[in-house]
Amino acid sequence: MQAHLNQPCSWMLQLLLVSNLLLWEYVVSLPLCLEIEGSNELTIEELFDDAIGMAQYTSNLTTQISEEFDENFAKSLGYKARNSSTCHTASLLTPENNEQIQQTQLDDLLKGMISISRAWYHPLEKLVHEVAALNGASETMLLKVKEVEEKNQELLKKIKEILVRVHPGAEENVYPAWMGLAEVRSANEDTRHFALSNIFRCLHSDTDKVATYLEIVKCRVIHNNNC
Amino acid sequence: MSENKPLSEQRCCWGYGEEPLIHCLYQETGANMKESMPSALAFILLFLNISLLNGQSPPGKPEIYKCRSPDKETFTCWWNPGTDGGLPTNYSLTYSKEGEKTTHECPDYETSGPNSCFFSKQYTSIWKIYVITVIATNQMGSSASDPLYVDVTYIVEPEPPRNLTLEVKQLKDKKTYLWIKWSPPTITDVKTGWFTMEYEIRLKSEEADEWEVHFTGQQTHFKVFDLYPGQKYIVQTRCKPDHGYWSRWGQENSIEIPNVPGPKIKGFDTHLLEKGKSEELLTALGCQDFPPTSDSEDLLVEFLEVDDNEDVQLMPSHSKEYPGQGVKPTHLDPDNDSGHGSYDSHSLLSEKCEEPQVYPPAFHIPEILEKPENPEANIPPTQDARSSTPYFHADVSKWSTWPLLPSQHMTRSPYHSIADVCKLAGGPVDTLASFLDKAGKNVLKFSKTLETEEEKVAEQEKKKSFHSETKQNTSWPLLQKNAPIVYAKPPDYVEIHKVNKDGVLSLFPKQKENDQVEKPGVPETSKEYTKVSGVMDDNILVLVPDSRAENTALFAESAKKVPPSLEQNQSAKDLASFAATSNNCRLQLGRLDYLDPTCFTHSFH
Numbered sequence: 001m002q003a004h005l006n007q008p009c010s011w012m013l014q015l016l017l018v019s020n021l022l023l024w025e026y027v028v029s030l031p032l033c034l035e036i037e038g039s040n041e042l043t044i045e046e047l048f049d050d051a052i053g054m055a056q057y058t059s060n061l062t063t064q065i066s067e068e069f070d071e072n073f074a075k076s077l078g079y080k081a082r083n084s085s086t087c088h089t090a091s092l093l094t095p096e097n098n099e100q101i102q103q104t105q106l107d108d109l110l111k112g113m114i115s116i117s118r119a120w121y122h123p124l125e126k127l128v129h130e131v132a133a134l135n136g137a138s139e140t141m142l143l144k145v146k147e148v149e150e151k152n153q154e155l156l157k158k159i160k161e162i163l164v165r166v167h168p169g170a171e172e173n174v175y176p177a178w179m180g181l182a183e184v185r186s187a188n189e190d191t192r193h194f195a196l197s198n199i200f201r202c203l204h205s206d207t208d209k210v211a212t213y214l215e216i217v218k219c220r221v222i223h224n225n226n227c
Numbered sequence: 228m229s230e231n232k233p234l235s236e237q238r239c240c241w242g243y244g245e246e247p248l249i250h251c252l253y254q255e256t257g258a259n260m261k262e263s264m265p266s267a268l269a270f271i272l273l274f275l276n277i278s279l280l281n282g283q284s285p286p287g288k289p290e291i292y293k294c295r296s297p298d299k300e301t302f303t304c305w306w307n308p309g310t311d312g313g314l315p316t317n318y319s320l321t322y323s324k325e326g327e328k329t330t331h332e333c334p335d336y337e338t339s340g341p342n343s344c345f346f347s348k349q350y351t352s353i354w355k356i357y358v359i360t361v362i363a364t365n366q367m368g369s370s371a372s373d374p375l376y377v378d379v380t381y382i383v384e385p386e387p388p389r390n391l392t393l394e395v396k397q398l399k400d401k402k403t404y405l406w407i408k409w410s411p412p413t414i415t416d417v418k419t420g421w422f423t424m425e426y427e428i429r430l431k432s433e434e435a436d437e438w439e440v441h442f443t444g445q446q447t448h449f450k451v452f453d454l455y456p457g458q459k460y461i462v463q464t465r466c467k468p469d470h471g472y473w474s475r476w477g478q479e480n481s482i483e484i485p486n487v488p489g490p491k492i493k494g495f496d497t498h499l500l501e502k503g504k505s506e507e508l509l510t511a512l513g514c515q516d517f518p519p520t521s522d523s524e525d526l527l528v529e530f531l532e533v534d535d536n537e538d539v540q541l542m543p544s545h546s547k548e549y550p551g552q553g554v555k556p557t558h559l560d561p562d563n564d565s566g567h568g569s570y571d572s573h574s575l576l577s578e579k580c581e582e583p584q585v586y587p588p589a590f591h592i593p594e595i596l597e598k599p600e601n602p603e604a605n606i607p608p609t610q611d612a613r614s615s616t617p618y619f620h621a622d623v624s625k626w627s628t629w630p631l632l633p634s635q636h637m638t639r640s641p642y643h644s645i646a647d648v649c650k651l652a653g654g655p656v657d658t659l660a661s662f663l664d665k666a667g668k669n670v671l672k673f674s675k676t677l678e679t680e681e682e683k684v685a686e687q688e689k690k691k692s693f694h695s696e697t698k699q700n701t702s703w704p705l706l707q708k709n710a711p712i713v714y715a716k717p718p719d720y721v722e723i724h725k726v727n728k729d730g731v732l733s734l735f736p737k738q739k740e741n742d743q744v745e746k747p748g749v750p751e752t753s754k755e756y757t758k759v760s761g762v763m764d765d766n767i768l769v770l771v772p773d774s775r776a777e778n779t780a781l782f783a784e785s786a787k788k789v790p791p792s793l794e795q796n797q798s799a800k801d802l803a804s805f806a807a808t809s810n811n812c813r814l815q816l817g818r819l820d821y822l823d824p825t826c827f828t829h830s831f832h
Contacts, residue, residue, distance in 0.1 A: 085326065096354055098299070102419060205378075209354050212420075215423060225419050
């Protein structure tokens with residue numbers, strides 16, 4: 001009898017422990033500075049390093065999420081073959097090769113990053129729910145998605161600060177809304193899986209893009225293109 | 228007639244030759260228009276059959292096996308052709324990019340060699356998936372490969388780093404290190420931050436088999452410490468982008484670490500110790516002619532050496548394992564400061580153990596070793612009054628010699644058994660002196676260094692006790708067995724006086740050849756010095772002092788050269804051993820047994 005009574009409690013405790021362990025496993029000791037009013041105290045270099053660390057961490061997580069999802073739910077390569085799979089951030093027209101990037105202004109790069117980050121703000125909230133409801137998704141995947149959601153919000157703040165330092169008074173650009181929720185919630189399992197596979201792939205590309213842009217901006221601003 | 232019916236099932240087509248089939252088909256086609264389709268099909272199949280018979284067929288399925296980008300700005304894909312069906316076959320690569328509906332053809336089939344497609348900068352985007360297919364076409368038909376999904380970010384394999392330079396530098400404290408520097412490969416754009424590169428270096432000495440690999444992160448330099456001087460090292464580097472493949476290892480570069488003249492402590496290289504090569508070690512110490520060659524045995528006869536001065540000397544004992552067999556003319560350099568180091572037994576010993584009993588597992592050789600300067604010096608000298616006891620500090624099992632106490636004059640034998648030396652390391656002089664006084668049953672051992680063969684058993688026993696590095700706490704089996712050892716003491720020699728009816732060897736101190744000041748307490752009268760208390764291992768006599776000679780006369784006697792009398796006595800050759808330590812000694816000093824020769828010295832004055 002007692003075993004029964006204790007079961008939910010112990011189960012919850014175990015879940016708590018496991019989730020803590022998993023979280024710790026993926027937490028990198030980033031030099032995170034507290035978000036205080038006077039963030040001006042951080043040097044621009046420190047701001048960059050913080051942001052880059054966070055962006056790379058997030059990018060790693062999204063790689064893992066995308067791979068794990070494809071492995072477990074979308075093995076057939078046919079999913080990727082469909083040409084209709086575009087990312088909702090494609091309309092931002094951010095530069096996608098080195099030449100184009102070198103020709104883009106610093107401001108535009110920073111604004112582009114902010115737009116990307118904002119464009120994922122709400123989708124990530126939705127994704128957390130969807131993954132939680134996904135049959136067969138592992139605990140770790142859910143935790144990773146939650147972590148990406150959090151880090152994306154923090155990264156957004158950091159990049160905004162950098163923009164303020166680099167170009168005080170700059171205005172942000174608009175950002176695209178995500179219209180893919182319907183597909184992700186489709187009654188058809190294949191449609192759902194395809195939509196999720198697509199969105200995780202887009203998420204991964206975009207986080208990698210932000211990490212790369214940050215490094216390029218840092219080299220330009222701090223080291224004058226001589227990293 | 229079913230369209231799928233094989234030709235052989237046609238009415239008149241029994242044979243396998245061409246003609247009958249054709250005849251049948253013609254007949255068929257002529258017969259009925261409605262049946263022309265199956266006939267046409269049959270005709271096609273016939274045609275294919277004919278081709279097969281000729282060995283011709285559409286191409287096999289090609290396969291794209293590798294895509295690589297050296298710089299994240301261009302990339303190449305290579306494919307395996309598959310069979311060509313016996314006909315000239317054309318290959319074409321088509322691709323589409325994620326989000327685009329249009330399909331493009333490969334922009335460049337040449338640059339990267341046969342069966343490849345090169346995408347130059349303008350055709351390369353990252354953060355976009357490419358769907359790539361190769362189609363093989365020949366006269367008979369075509370065949371498409373499975374599509375490959377490529378994200379350029381993940382297929383980057385750079386060239387190795389360049390400009391690898393090596394330099395030996397020194398820190399302020401004279402510590403040398405190898406300074407390794409290199410540059411990123413040329414075509415990757417690291418300067419703008421477009422490319423984030425990580426590096427690894429590996430190095431090994433020329434003779435070594437295995438490489439030592441170090442990950443250096445994003446930095447393009449590295450310091451390596453603790454390399455062996457005089458050796459030549461080979462270094463290589465390689466690099467990898469943050470998401471990609473490691474490059475191959477780059478051009479080798481090598482450098483020789485110059486020999487840095489170190490401080491002239493006549494100690495030895497700890498590396499030699501690690502190697503466990505006692506010969507080298509001893510050579511490093513400057514011991515010449517060591518181990519002694521066989522002809523030295525003649526000289527080994529007298530191994531108890533007479534020492535004029537009052538230094539207490541240890542009785543060396545030898546074993547086969549010890550290079551120091553013995554005794555050969557190794558010359559001590561009296562002025563040699565080597566080994567003087569810190570004789571403070573407390574410091575050394577206390578590092579390892581709290582009690583003065585420490586028997587540190589490692590030899591602290593530099594501080595104690597000295598070369599004997601006299602071939603006959605078998606007894607290790609005691610140190611001056613000011614220096615404290617010697618100690619060891621080495622990995623005993625590998626070490627086969629032991630430290631000697633430095634002394635201004637004399638003969639010293641560098642080779643004692645570890646036991647001997649251990650015995651030297653000791654507690655306070657007072658303690659020793661006091662228990663010496665109390666020594667009831669003192670067993671004194673003079674081991675015959677020369678008779679190495681015979682000694683070896685004893686030595687082995689001693690050595691065994693040292694083989695374990697954790698020996699500190701084990702009491703020496705030797706001692707437990709009243710085994711012989713060491714120790715120090717005035718350089719007294721005894722000669723076998725006679726063998727009495729009990730089979731007891733009577734040993735007497737040999738009269739000093741010159742009139743020396745006799746140590747106090749030296750009894751002039753002869754006395755039954757020892758009495759055999761037992762035999763160990765067939766060739767070692769364990770002697771105990773006779774009750775009449777119980778007091779510290781043992782220590783008080785001056786030892787003299789034993790040679791002639793001992794030589795004469797065959798039985799004497801079988802090692803007369805006295806174990807010097809008494810149980811009291813052991814207790815007082817704790818678990819380890821050793822005696823401080825200085826205490827003996829003091830007790831004599």
